[in-house]
Amino acid sequence: MSNNSKRNQKLKDINYIIKLLGRKRYPIITEMTSTEISNKSNWKPYNPPIKDTYTSLTTVSQDEFHKVLSDEYSQIENMKFYKDIHVDYLNVALNSKYPSGFKSLDANHTWMIYWLVNSLVLLKSEITKDTKVLVRDKIESCIIDDGIHGISGGRNQIGHVASAYAAILSLILIEEYELLNRIKDNLYNWFMSLKTDYGFRMHEHGESDTRSIYCVLIISTLLNIKTEELMSGVIENLKCCQTFEGGFGNVENCEAHGGYTYCGIASFLILLKSKNAVKHSINFDSLLYWSVSRQGNYEGGFNGRTNKLVDSCYSFWIGGTIPILESIEENKLFQNDGLKNYILTCCQNDINGGFIDKPGRKVDFYHTNYALSGLSIIENEYVLNENESDDCLAFGFDVSDGLNELDIGCIHPVFAIPIEKVNECKEFFYGND
């Protein structure tokens, strides 16, 4: 038996006994299942010797935030990763019934599935046959007329491009290709019905932005339904969304933002075939500058906009751009240790599992998935190949090895699911050529 499965067996035994005794179980499990990270982190929270006497709402909340982080960082000697506790948390989360207060997630059923299943797969936890059936059922309940009217965020709701994105990724995670194959042509027509001169409406009467474009591009690439007609005008529009700061906004002339910047740059890797083409389609230097500027000297983690607080979900929205930017520039550009410290020390719930946005907040599915995805990015080593035969540059991502002491799966920086799932899907929809 491998160490891992031994640990799992032991965990199960302990769970069983403790449930039997009706005692609180987590402290014991914590002790036995965390992965201790070897003490070679060369990063520490740091305050540059620059005096800043100005005060405003921004500086006050920044100072308070630093105080909280200083407590977090001083308490912990070595980083630990509580993988088994997270797996536990995710399985419970997937199979729980939620009280009525959770109605706030009622338009996000496909998202909940994606966040939880993607996290589980990243943690290399097996998705059982029974669970796969339930994932399929849930997603199917959101597919409207075989995709003719799209995919919605919940049964009997209206089609929504972002809900569809989460749904398609969930189906790929459980290898449900037949269903995908059945609906893909209808989805194409649905996208065409949402097409504007330069993008895609998120839904009927909705607006087009970098996020809706990214979602359509991801789905249509994975299912091999992209056409020139579908893509027309999109790249020109995306270029306009890059701001004077360097990042991308939702639409032209709006503030650069981590989420939209991720959608923007990822879209270029779908639309283009070479690193050089990406580099010359946008102001690459200013994008690079803006992206590295998201990391805080004291925090280690990333924020999503200039002068905003750090938040763990940007571990992926900005973190996802690390392999993209670094492989295009062919250089190491970010400080991964800082990010790892922020996620593991400040955002990890080591008692009940899951991740938070920042200290003081509650665990949620969204931040759990994007914190884990960020960890995956910095634990793995990526290469980006330019393959003539590939439909787009994004398919050229591969994992070399990396240290990966957390033993975490390898997320695809563009498609936001593990690389091996992208490859399987590609094989199904494009064949081996």
Next chain:
Amino acid sequence: MDFDYSDIVPVDLNTETPQLCQIIYSDEYKLIMGKLLSLMKQKEYSLRALNLTSLGIEQLASHYTTWIYRYDIINNLPNFDYYSELDWCEQIALDNEKNYQIWNYRQLIIEKIGFDNYDPIREYPIMEAMLDGDNKNHHVWSFRKWLVEKFNMFESEKEVEFVSNMIELDVKNNSAWCHRFFLRFNNEKNVKSEIEYVKEKIELCPQNASTWNYLIGIFEKFDLEITELKEFCFKFLNLDDDKVSSSFALETLAKIYIIEDDKESAIRMYTLLKEKYDPIRCNYWNFKISTIEN
């Protein structure tokens, strides 16, 4: 006005079991949303349907389906009062700070009224109230940008005054700076005065990425020589004493030295950033150094 909904059979809301992530809805929610979605399926566009969407949005303002349906309803109601709809929207916005469906909806309503018939000043109080609660609310600033664009408010003194006040309150409010960039540089004539304006704000608070990005942004947009900023940068550093009040001044100086082909000084700036004033970006500064050396 009371409406009769007794004839409507509510649709199921994710009730099948077993089900992953099942929400156990309250009876009230089940009834309202069940009947709302049922009416929507039948494409009923009536006052009672409209009322039901109000109740639905009270339950969950982020339910995009309810907003889409509501818009379809008002499109089909005769003599609908769009202004009272805007009033209603405002209350919902105030109760749901982070909601964004509402701003898209508001755009649709204003479009419906017609840009020629609508006075954009009517939007000021609600935007002000919202930004009062969160001065960086991305949705509200996006809406504001849309408004300026649609109503061609680039020359509006009120708008400039508003954004100046926001900056006055918090010079690190990046959203305000981005809005200002959009507002002021529709036209080249403001370049000089804006450079003076932002320089003043940099002196007020030198360690501020928002203002430096704004300054450098102007130089890039209008193809100006940043070497002109050399003297200005030296206001924020005394290298003999190793005193620096802005890491951004160091960066800008490095760029200037590169243009002047003074490689040694540029590398010295980047090394200071790497080792002392901005070490989190050490890999980036190393990369910058390597591009100079090659």
